[in-house]
Amino acid sequence: MEPLSRVRRVVLAVRRAVLRRRRLLAAALTAVAVAAGLHAVAAPPERTTGVVVAARDLPVGAVLAPGDLTTVDLPPDVVPPDVVDDPLGRVLAGPVRAGEPLTDVRLVGPDLVAGRSDLVAAPVRLPDAAMADLLRVGDVIDLVAADPQRATSHVVASEVPVLALPGDRDLSGASALPGRLVVVGLGGRDLGPVSVASVRSFVTFTWSSR
Structure with a gap:
């Protein structure tokens, strides 16, 4: 009977120890449960x-x-x-x-006319850089070819949107040519006349009234 009595004494001692520390154990179990709950409901990190x-x-x-x-x-x-x-x-x-x-x-390039299948982006040199300073992206202009020797001028493209105003210095570091490049949107039938005028004449502009 002695071994059985010893076991009973050990069980009683453990029970008394648990009862004395029941509040501490309850608090610990509660903390574990709260931590587990917070981990379960925490939002995953936002994807970027x-x-x-x-x-x-x-x-x-x-x-x-x-x-x-x-x-x-x-x-x-x-x-x-x-x-x-x-x-x-x-x-x-x-x-x-x-x-x-x-x-x-x-950015300067073909995407400037994205969504406009009727236009192509083309650079045009204006003879006076100060003239180009008057323009803003989004302006609609008429391009005019002027021949100083013959004292004639004519419109080579109408209702042309200004797409970009990059300066020559920004494009190449230095430019031997006078004036300034602007990027405009040209219809298919305007591309040829404007290209010829750029070589043979001075190309200037007026603000379109249409």
């Missing part, structure tokens, strides 16, 4: 994607260099369509603000 944006305010015509760009993480649902992954060396068609993603329509 890296997007190239302007590191600072940039002017129209800027040639994009490494210091002009940075990458930020954005939720996929706020990333604009047609973001350009590697815009280094491209020319800005318009000014951009710091933090603005670089999309295809912000």
Whole structure:
């Protein structure tokens, strides 16, 4: 009977110890349950994607260099369509603000006429750089070919949208030619006359009244 009595004494001792510490054990179990619940309902980390944006305010015509760009993480649902992954060396068609993603329509190139199958993007040199300073992207103009020797002029393209105003200095570092390039949207029938006028005449503009 002695071994049985010893077992009973051990069981009673353990029971007394548990009873003395029941509050501590209850608190510990509660803490474990709360932690498990919080872990179960915690939202998963938000998914993001890296997007190239302007590191600072940039002017129209800027040639994009490494210091002009940075990458930020954005939720996929706020990333604009047609973001350009590697815009280094491209020319800005318009000014951009710091933090603005670089999309295809912000850069000089064929995407300037995206959605306009009736137009092509074409550079036209105006003889006076100050004349080009009067223009803004989005203006609609008529292109006029002027022949100083014959004292004649005629409209070679009407209702032409101005797509970009990159300066020659921004494109090549230095330009031996006078005037300034502008990028316009030309219809198929206007491309030939404007190209010929650019070689044979001075091309100027008037604001379209139509």
